Amino acid sequence: MDNTGICSICEGQYIEYGNNAYPFAGRCCHDCDNRFVIPARIMQISADAQYELAILQQVARLGRTMVQAQAKMRSLQLVKDNTNAEDSAP
C-alpha cells in the first residue's frame, strides 16, 4: 500500500495522507499546510469578519436614518396638529 502523494502546491512528495489544501486544490504536504494553507484560511476568516462588520455598520446607519425620519415625521405631525388646533380655535 502506497501512502504517499504529490503536494498540489509545491509538487513535492508527502507521506501518509497529506493535508486538505483548501482553499488551494487537492492535497498538500505539511510544510505547505503550515506556510500557505493555514495562513490562507486565517485570511479568509478575517475577510469574512470584515464583510460582516461592513454589513452591520450599514444596517446601523439605515436604522439611525429610519429613527431620524420617524422623529422628523412626528415633529411635522405635531406642527400640523398644533396648526389645525389654532385654526379650529373659536
Ligand SMILES: [Zn+2]
Ligand atoms: Zn508542499
